[in-house]
Amino acid sequence: MQIVAIDIGFGFTKASDGKETVVFKSLYGDAPEIQFWMDFGERALTDYFHVTVDGKSYFVGDLAEQQSTSVSFTLDQERMMSDYARLFALTVTGLLLKKDPVVEEPIHIVSGLPVGFYRQYHDRFRDTLKGRHQVVFHSPDGGRVAKKIQVEQVQLLPQPMGSALNLLMNDNGQISEKELARQKIGVVDIGFRTTDYLVVDRLRYVERSSRTMDTGVSKAFNIIAGKLRENSGVNVELYRLYAAVESGTIRMRGQAFSFAKIRDQIFAHLAATIVGDLERLWANDWDLETILLTGGGAKEIGPHIQALLPGNVRVAANRGDARLANVQGYLKYGRHLWRAAPAETRPANAAAE
Secondary structure, eight states: OEEEEEEOSSSEEEEESSSOOOEESSSOOOOOOOOOOOOOOOOOOTTTTEEEEEEEEEEEEEHHHOOOOEEEEOOOOOHHIIHHHHHHHHHHHHHHHSSSSOOOOOOOEEEEEEEGGGOOOOOOHHHHSSSEEEEEEETTTEEEEEOOOOEEEEEEEEETTTHHHHHHHHHOOOOOHHHHTEEEEEEEEEEOOOOEEEEEEEEEEEEEEEEEOOOOOOHHHHHHHHHHHEEEEEEEEOOGOOOHHHTEEEEEEEEEEOOOHHHHHHHHHHHHHHHHHHHHTTTOOOOOOEEEEEEHHHHHHHHHHHHHOSSSSOOSSTTTTTHHHHHHHHHHHHHHHHHHOOOOOOOOOOOOO
């Protein structure tokens, strides 16, 4: 049995089997023939995602952004479920599948859905992953490796629960933070399209205090893209803004545009909106001991939220990357469910932003 933890976000897809950790942009595109390919040094796992699934060939992640003539990117949950989630999940599962197993080893997957979409898409997502699949991985030299995947079990959680479990559990899937486990914890998962709010009270999920709001960092990206369009006349795709937003500078047609000041103002405004939603939703949850900020937006938005909220407000950290907190929690929970020992962990392999 092999456990694979997968967190599919609108911005990035994250996955881990305890040995490798993979992060790539949630993009795919057509797979035109590339007549010349050149590598310098060792190629990362995510540098060349050319896969065939269900008889269709795709470029995935950075390769799609660089090489595809038509790139697919969405902020719509229905489209994510119908067109993206299965492709991304099978791609990373095949990538992390143990090489040349003597027998076909069953795969157990732990993944998540936004709180507001959990009930609606739970069965559909689980059923699309269970069963037998084949993913063909193509290499730049024309080589092909077919991976046969047998998904035996799929366990789904509300996405922010992964961060809560990562905080409470050790690598063996055991509750190690005993005192914290007896407390009431709030989790704010700041994603690309949405922000999820979740409360765990003595290890129990609290339905009335858990919601999904359309206040992800894509709102800030949209405003920034609009400002850049006003100044340069260029429409910049949101998925091409990650590195620029982090640095506060972008170069277009040889000219540098600095927007760090307006970025910080937009992030501060978004943080105030998130705090306002939190205070309304958790008005009766005055007994929260800890609020955990997690997700891809926690790094940039988190400090602004901490400045506005009193009490014990912390930013989730996993290898210095809050994006990985959910997937690491899923992995720990999988070990708890199926009593699997953790494998020796190798350094994370993350796509460049």
